[in-house]
């Protein structure tokens with residue numbers, strides 16, 4: 001066994017030394033309902049990789065993305081992680097953005113002492129999985145209280161109805177955090193309704209919500225359900241503000257809900273209106289490459305790869321993959337970066353027993369509302 005392991009690690013080291021490429025895995029939902037997010041994320045990574053490689057790569061080595069479709073499914077995310085980590089032998093893995101998939105697949109990376117870096121995954125507990133788990137997305141716990149406070153201040157919201165998906169890690173965590181923030185802010189809840197992934201008819205829940213006369217609907221949903229919920233609410237004459245979480249945070253809501261997407265409040269560190277030089281450069285480059293406007297998901301992926309590149313610059317790659325993976329993990333927490341989403345640094349997260357675990361984003365959110373087919377601050 002020991003001999004086999006020695007042979008195996010020698011083979012790994014040799015294959016790595018020959019390859020000048022820095023292989024980085026990307027596991028995203030590129031098909032199914034969550035491809036709404038996954039496509040923008042893949043584009044963000046590709047743009048950053050092209051820019052970094054055009055500027056000479058990292059220490060002369062080019063970044064080679066190995067992109068896999070996790071289909072927005074836990075089982076597929078696990079399969080894809082195993083392929084990327086054990087077969088493709090990537091240095092680290094980006095993704096999955098869906099916390100539902102991340103909660104299932106991230107333990108594979110943690111067990112293999114390989115960095116997993118989620119962009120835009122925001123549920124509680126993801127970075128508690130372990131010290132190889134990173135994300136550069138501001139969590140629902142950090143964002144939702146700010147979104148609520150702004151809706152109270154600007155839209156005079158005094159009482160709300162709550163609607164959430166109860167079978168997804170992200171939508172459930174969003175609900176838990178909304179509930180806590182509503183209690184902290186002393187905002188009464190008129191009714192709480194639920195739905196499940198794949199539902200298409202929300203009229204029963206929305207009728208109950210309408211009868212409870214809320215000033216706003218607090219919604220923890222992914223776009224596949226969240227967009228039709230907005231449409232059906234407006235069709236029922238429920239024209240109150242909708243206060244959403246990260247799942248509603250995409251320009252795709254305008255494609256899916258058209259003019260019924262008006263009056264949606266969301267929070268994010270990124271805004272297309274942020275005029276910083278880094279963001280202007282990103283928005284222009286993205287739009288010209290992909291002929292479509294970027295969203296927060298694209299911006300966080302773009303910044304994510306630049307953050308990893310900063311850590312890679314500090315690592316002296318030995319050609320021994322396990323050692324290089326650990327060295328990359330150890331270099332990441334210190335990275336500070338100013339990108340499309342603004343100034344960024346990591347913040348240590350704890351595991352369930354309160355011991356230091358992975359790393360969250362230390363950033364603040366900007367609250368936007370949809371008006372005239374765009375998100376405005």
Ligand code: 1QQ
Pocket residue numbers: 034037097098099100120121122123170222246247248
């Ligand atoms: C999560 C999210 C979703 C909105 C990602 C698409 O934040 O699952 O954590």
